[in-house]
Amino acid sequence: MRSPYFTTEHNTFRERVRRFISQEVLPFADDWEYNRCIPKEIWQKMGQMGFLGINYPKAYGGSEMDFFFSVVFLEEIGRAGYGGFRAAVSVHEYMATYYIAHAGSDELKRKYLSPAIAGEKLGALGITERNAGSDINQIQTSAVHDGDNYIVNGAKTFITSGTTADFVTLAVRTTPSKAMSKRGATGISLLVVDTDSEGLSTKKLDNKIGWHCSDTAELYFKNVRVPAENLVGRFNCGFYYIMQCFQLERLTAGIVALGEIDHCLEVTRRYIAQRKAFSSPLTNFQALRHRIADLVTDVEAARQLIYHTAWLYQQGELPIAECSMAKLKVTELANRVVNECLQFHGGYGYLEEYPIARMYRDIRVGTIAGGTSEIMREIIAQITIDEVRHDSRT
Ligand SMILES: Cc1cc2nc3c(=O)[nH]c(=O)nc-3n(C[C@H](O)[C@H](O)[C@H](O)COP(=O)(O)OP(=O)(O)OC[C@H]3O[C@@H](n4cnc5c(N)ncnc54)[C@H](O)[C@@H]3O)c2cc1C
Structure with missing residues (x-):
């Protein structure tokens, strides 16, 4: 279009x-x-x-x-x-x-x-912990100031490129949560940590159902010394940086999901054009044609939401509601599209040598990683129902 x-x-x-x-x-x-x-x-x-x-x-x-x-x-x-x-x-x-x-x-x-x-x-990004996923305010990995260094202790999980990255941008607790006021800074800071630092070890999570080429890992920190100058931005302000950067993360998640959807539909269009049943290419069956027509119509509507959000972002705005809507809409649509496209492949869609099978496994995590659909809905509800306002990006 x-x-x-x-x-x-x-x-x-x-x-x-x-x-x-x-x-x-x-x-x-x-x-x-x-x-x-x-x-x-x-x-x-x-x-x-x-x-x-x-x-x-x-x-x-x-x-x-x-x-x-x-x-x-x-x-x-x-x-x-x-x-x-x-x-x-x-x-x-x-x-x-x-x-x-x-x-x-x-x-x-x-x-x-x-x-x-x-x-x-x-680079890798280390925010999630076993007991702090959606609720990142619960992170416990700590960094204590010691002379010219911070001493980091704790563990992170689900870290993309965790075993292969050279550095990790790491969210750490620099002030215990109970010492922070409810509405003030949350005591989280960001440090850049070299992954070859002494005391840092990793364990690959090899049992993912998809995203196989991406290495996802747990990271363990035992008295890891990080130079104090590796603090990103201001001390104890990490939560605000994370909230700002999450908007870009959500928008990018929506954009890549759009590309995945386009690929699913291309692969499927090719397949149903050459596959025959009842002496006719599958493309001739109205039951399939209309479902594809519905899917591409929804995809084009979602695409406009993505492009509009990207345009707002380019103007220097921090379009929190739109970024959440973009991620929610497109990652959920991607799941629907790949599910339908696998169905159109019949039994062959269930075989690993057909790309649709890998896409079915890979796309599933889109509504989870980088903020779940439930959290996206909660943010949209807070903005539209409770009229919560957020600071602008610039
Ligand atoms: C393959 C993969 C790669 C990842 N890569 C990274 C990475 O590079 N770096 C990183 O830091 N993290 C990464 N993550 C972590 C990812 O961001 C988290 O998995 C995600 O934020 C959800 O956290 P959780 O898994 O702890 O789920 P939980 O927070 O335990 O949530 C479980 C369920 O409860 C729901 N829920 C939670 N709170 C609420 C609420 N308030 N209202 C309604 N429902 C709620 C959730 O939506 C979900 O359905 C990755 C995850 C995966 C699977």
Whole structure:
């Protein structure tokens, strides 16, 4: 569908990303899935193409392009059809490094952001703990000031790229929760931690049902010394940074899910055009045609919500309700689309060698990771029913 948001430059960029994915990702991605690992070289290749710093300042190696170049990039990595790959890329570029770019010192940016943009260092984001998922205010991993260092103790779980990352942007408790007032700062800070630090160990969660090439891990911190200058932004203000950065995380989750939906529909359209039943291609059966018509109509409506939210974001707004709506709408729609598309494949959809089977496994987690659908609904309800207002981004 034509769109007022994309210029010729965006379209040319889309062709570049597509070419890169077809040459450097798709021929190898099944091996990555099998080996449960994305090789480090792909990050350097993406860095050389300028894909890892699309919106970041030129001073740190970024391209300073407008947000719709990121929309193009995220749609295309979603459309690649490997959930684990797009997860690792979006965590690296739009989460782990975003905090550093948004609130970090010049020194932190030179030490971590520049090499991340170049694809020389891989980043992870460590927020979730076993007893603090949706309710991140409950995090217990602690950081205690000791001279020129913080001493970190605790554990994180479900960390994307947890065993392969070079650094993790880590949420830590710097003031015990009981010492904080209910409405004040929450005593959480952010630290950038080198993953080769003494006392940091990891355990891969190898039993995921999808996202196989993405390494998801638990991280354990035992008296890990982190230089005090690795504090991101202000002490005890981590919760606010997280709430701000979550909006981008949710928007990016919606955009990649849109790419995944497009891929599901493309794969399915091809399949039903060549598969015959009762001497006729499946595309001739009205029962299927109308269901696909309903799906693509819902997809186009969801696409406009995504693009509008991206446009608001590009204007410098922090569109909290729209970011939550975008993630809720598109990740739930992706589940519906992939479920229907698998049905249209008949028994073959249930076989691993058909891409729809992998997509069925990969897409499922979209309504959970990065904030569940229930939490998205709660945020939307707070804004629309309770009239909760949030600060603007700028
Ligand atoms: C594959 C994968 C990769 C991930 N990658 C990362 C990562 O890189 N970094 C990171 O920090 N985290 C990561 N996560 C963690 C993810 O963000 C959390 O799983 C998610 O926020 C939900 O937390 P939880 O799993 O603890 O569920 P819980 O918080 O225990 O929720 C369980 C259920 O209760 C519901 N619920 C909770 N509170 C409410 C409420 N107030 N109202 C209504 N319902 C509620 C939830 O919606 C959910 O259905 C990842 C998770 C997965 C599965």
